Amino acid sequence: MIEPSSPGTGPAIAQSSPLPAADVVVELSGVSKVFGLSGGRAAGGTVEALTGIDLAIHRGEFISLIGPSGCGKSTLLRLVGDLTSTTSGTVAVNGKSAERARLDRDYGMVFQAPVLFDWRSVQKNVELPLEIIGRSKAEREAKAREMLDLVELSDFTDHQPWQLSGGMQQRVAIARALAVDPAILLMDEPFGALDEMTRERMNLELLQIWDRTGTTVIFVTHSIPEAVFLSTRVVVMSARPGRITKVVPIDLPRERSVDTRELERYFELVTEVREGLRAGEGGAGLAPAARVRAEGLSA
Amino acid sequence: MTALAASEQVAAKRGWSVGAQIREWLPAIAFFLGALLAWELLVRLLGIKQFILPSPVAIANAVVTYFPELWQSASYTLVEILLGLAIGVVAGILAGIVTARYGAFRESILPFAIAANSVPIIAFAPIFNNWFGIDKQLSKAMIAAVICFFPVMINTVRGLTSASPAAIELMRSYAATDAQVMRKVRIPTALPYIFTALRVATTLATIGAIIGEYFGAPKVSLGQYIVTYSSYLNFERSWAAIIFACAIGIGLYIAVVLAERLVAPWTGDRVTRAG
Numbered sequence: 001m002i003e004p005s006s007p008g009t010g011p012a013i014a015q016s017s018p019l020p021a022a023d024v025v026v027e028l029s030g031v032s033k034v035f036g037l038s039g040g041r042a043a044g045g046t047v048e049a050l051t052g053i054d055l056a057i058h059r060g061e062f063i064s065l066i067g068p069s070g071c072g073k074s075t076l077l078r079l080v081g082d083l084t085s086t087t088s089g090t091v092a093v094n095g096k097s098a099e100r101a102r103l104d105r106d107y108g109m110v111f112q113a114p115v116l117f118d119w120r121s122v123q124k125n126v127e128l129p130l131e132i133i134g135r136s137k138a139e140r141e142a143k144a145r146e147m148l149d150l151v152e153l154s155d156f157t158d159h160q161p162w163q164l165s166g167g168m169q170q171r172v173a174i175a176r177a178l179a180v181d182p183a184i185l186l187m188d189e190p191f192g193a194l195d196e197m198t199r200e201r202m203n204l205e206l207l208q209i210w211d212r213t214g215t216t217v218i219f220v221t222h223s224i225p226e227a228v229f230l231s232t233r234v235v236v237m238s239a240r241p242g243r244i245t246k247v248v249p250i251d252l253p254r255e256r257s258v259d260t261r262e263l264e265r266y267f268e269l270v271t272e273v274r275e276g277l278r279a280g281e282g283g284a285g286l287a288p289a290a291r292v293r294a295e296g297l298s299a
Numbered sequence: 300m301t302a303l304a305a306s307e308q309v310a311a312k313r314g315w316s317v318g319a320q321i322r323e324w325l326p327a328i329a330f331f332l333g334a335l336l337a338w339e340l341l342v343r344l345l346g347i348k349q350f351i352l353p354s355p356v357a358i359a360n361a362v363v364t365y366f367p368e369l370w371q372s373a374s375y376t377l378v379e380i381l382l383g384l385a386i387g388v389v390a391g392i393l394a395g396i397v398t399a400r401y402g403a404f405r406e407s408i409l410p411f412a413i414a415a416n417s418v419p420i421i422a423f424a425p426i427f428n429n430w431f432g433i434d435k436q437l438s439k440a441m442i443a444a445v446i447c448f449f450p451v452m453i454n455t456v457r458g459l460t461s462a463s464p465a466a467i468e469l470m471r472s473y474a475a476t477d478a479q480v481m482r483k484v485r486i487p488t489a490l491p492y493i494f495t496a497l498r499v500a501t502t503l504a505t506i507g508a509i510i511g512e513y514f515g516a517p518k519v520s521l522g523q524y525i526v527t528y529s530s531y532l533n534f535e536r537s538w539a540a541i542i543f544a545c546a547i548g549i550g551l552y553i554a555v556v557l558a559e560r561l562v563a564p565w566t567g568d569r570v571t572r573a574g
Binding site: 081083102103104105107109111115117118119128129131132133160180186 | 463465466468469472473479484487490565
């Protein structure tokens with residue numbers, strides 16, 4: 001279950017920022033990110049990865065960030081997770097700074113690679129974050145078992161990570177991310193390395209997990225069908241500089257299954273996202289788009 | 300699957316079952332025995348003089364006949380090797396940890412360590428004998444220690460700094476302390492690197508101690524035993540001492556391999572998987 005929101009924990013912060021809408025979990029305002037500022041400022045020394053990002057994410061939402069390579073979608077995710085810092089603008093998570101939220105262990109992270117440790121069994125890998133926050137042995141074991149049950153790997157607790165398939169390893173990574181009951185699950189192309197069949201199965205499983213935990217999910221992907229199938233909203237981004245060009249609300253029935261992929265509305269939404277991507281690439285809106293086209297950026 | 304079944308599966312994968320192990324070693328054992336036989340036959344058929352190449356039987360005879368003094372010499376030298384290994388490995392790991400921890404050290408000291416690693420440190424043996432006493436075990440131990448130090452230090456630094464950026468970010472997302480990152484990620488990542496260096500170090504320490512003894516040591520030492528009986532043209536006795544030196548080298552190597560299986564069992568798995 002989702003942790004109850006705790007507005008009482010940070011009165012000082014609550015004062016400084018006018019009370020956000022009760023269910024806004026992540027609020028990005030005017031966020032930009034420029035790489036290479038600290039080094040020499042020779043021509044071409046800096047890259048504007050993100051510019052003018054405004055986005056509010058509500059409790060329990062499943063947000064997908066989609067866009068071409070280099071549009072800064074991973075950077076945006078890392079900004080929210082405080083793995084990198086903004087150049088300007090603010091990131092507020094539950095009314096706190098991203099750093100405060102990280103130190104409060106509000107995040108669960110899943111990367112493209114599962115990043116499991118060979119010197120730990122599957123069970124011990126899931127226990128790792130619980131060890132770090134100092135939970136007791138009994139508590140760790142129970143929680144890890146519960147999480148492995150959630151991702152349907154109860155029979156593999158004593159296996160070593162390398163004995164599992166890629167999809168199973170990624171499920172361990174998800175179990176590990178969920179072990180600390182994070183308010184927000186940040187996923188950076190978690191299924192990007194999997195084959196199409198496995199990926200579709202993982203999508204379904206992820207939705208079931210999301211249903212059962214109520215966690216807010218921010219999900220970076222290259223795949224339009226994946227984004228539409230999973231999300232409550234798809235955030236379409238374009239590159240150079242990275243910015244949000246379109247937000248597509250996904251009004252598919254909440255209960256999704258293999259049949260969802262055959263709904264007419266599903267195809268319409270896939271088309272809408274695809275057109276959004278193409279518009280961002282082709283020149284709708286901002287001035288640099290023409291240059292992007294001239295440089296021959298391909299989808 | 301039960302834990303027991305899983306561990307059996309792991310054991311089988313590593314070839315730990317005795318039967319499989321012997322079958323695996325059979326070709327090597329056959330080759331070894333064949334080479335000994337060829338050696339013996341060659342010496343007899345070609346009538347090679349004893350002072351050029353003693354036959355395996357003659358060497359085996361010398362091992363049996365002079366066993367007590369060979370044993371005593373080997374024990375003396377083994378103490379030097381173990382002491383040298385202990386000093387070199389402990390110092391190397393500590394220096395590696397400090398160097399890996401502080402970027403400034405990594406940039407200033409590591410290049411020198413790598414350069415020093417390619418210097419023939421054994422050339423300093425007479426000087427070490429002079430510093431620490433030609434008839435003292437410490438002088439040979441120090442040669443062994445210095446030879447071991449650099450590869451251990453360099454591999455410790457490499458191991459500690461080779462944790463994947465994703466693993467470090469994962470720990471950051473958990474708001475883990477530096478000490479936790481060290482204990483739970485960096486050190487386990489470094490262990491295979493350190494054990495690789497330890498395997499090399501056992502060989503280097505054995506070489507260092509024995510060559511050090513060539514330049515001067517009490518009579519009851521493997522190095523002096525080899526030198527003395529070579530000068531008397533009693534080569535089968537030199538060869539007998541060399542057999543002891545080989546046994547020490549191989550024994551230490553095996554000890555490190557076994558320790559690695561105990562302390563870092565996943566490294567073998569990783570090799571299996573990569574292969």
